[in-house]
Amino acid sequence: MSAALLSLVQWLSPAFPTGAFAYSHGLEWAISEGEVRDAASARRWIADVLAFGAARTDAILLAHALRGHDPEALSDLARALAPAAERLRETEEQGAAFAATVAALTGRDLPPRPLPVALGQAAAPLGLPVAEVLALMLHAFAANLVSAAVRFVPLGQTEGQATLAALHPLIGNIAAESAEAPLDALGSAALRGDLAAMRHETQEVRIFKT
Template sequence: MSRALLSLVQWLSPAFPTGAFAYSHGLEWAISEGEVSNAASAERWIGDILRFGAGRTDAILLAHALKGHDLDDLADLARALAPSAERLRETEEQGAAFAATTSALTGRNLPPRPLPVAVGQAAAPLGLAVPEVLALTLHAFAANLVSAAVRFVPLGQTEGQAILAALHPLVEEIAREAAVAPLDAIGSAALRGDLAAMRHETQEVRIFKT
């Protein structure tokens, strides 16, 4: 395994201080409403977010950041694509934390940007294959949502890992497609997920930021 790949795995691990554990991407609302109540419904919900929502959208943004697209333009697009205040907060806060820590580790001056753009600006010099970077980033995103489901549905640890394993083929598929997709292929159809994020903003009892 290359040192570059090890660096990326470190940056995407739960131990990296982006605070990802505090964000549920609207999943907390779906659980509180009973829309996600077991392993099967959690897998469907997370799979739809990957396929039709921020998973695919962020993967395309990340691919273009890795390929040298103007990062400020991509950051503006990432902000514009956020469907709610909490989702904007999620990508900006995690992106800022990611940039700050990778700057400290690499000695580079990486400004705060939305998370997929921040990952792209840090990972571009690693020289890794674009689909590989996308797959690992999508996997980290899915793993964080699975962790939220394990804690709040709740699910057993083995059930959670089974969900994540079942999502591997989808992660690979999205990574392959997003690696070659043009920017104008970006589009979201995860409407229930977007509504969940909006309704979470006024949820009275909650443990996650989003």
């Protein structure tokens, strides 16, 4: 395994200090309302976010960041596409933490940006295949939501791992498609997930930031 790939795996690891464990992407509200209550409903919810929601949008933004598209323009797009205040908070806080940590490790100048743009800027010099970077990012995204479901539904650890494994084919397909997608393909249709993020903002009892 190459040093470049190992660096990317480290950056996307749950141990990397972006605070990803504290964000549920609206899933906490869906669990509290009983819409996500077991492994099957968790898998459906996460699959929809991957295929039709912020994960796909992030993948397309990441692909263009890896290819050197203007990071300021991509950052503006990322912010504009956030459908709720908490979604904006999530991408900006994680992106800032990610950029600061990679900058400290590498000595590079990496300003705070929304997470997919920050990741693209950091990973571009690694020279890895775009679809491979996207797949690992999507896997980390899905793994974080599965972890939230394991803790809060709650699911058993084995159920959680089976849920994540069942999403692997979808992750591969989205990565391959997003790697070649133009910016015109950006958009989201995961409306229930967006509403969950909005409703989480006023949820009285909360464990997660989003």
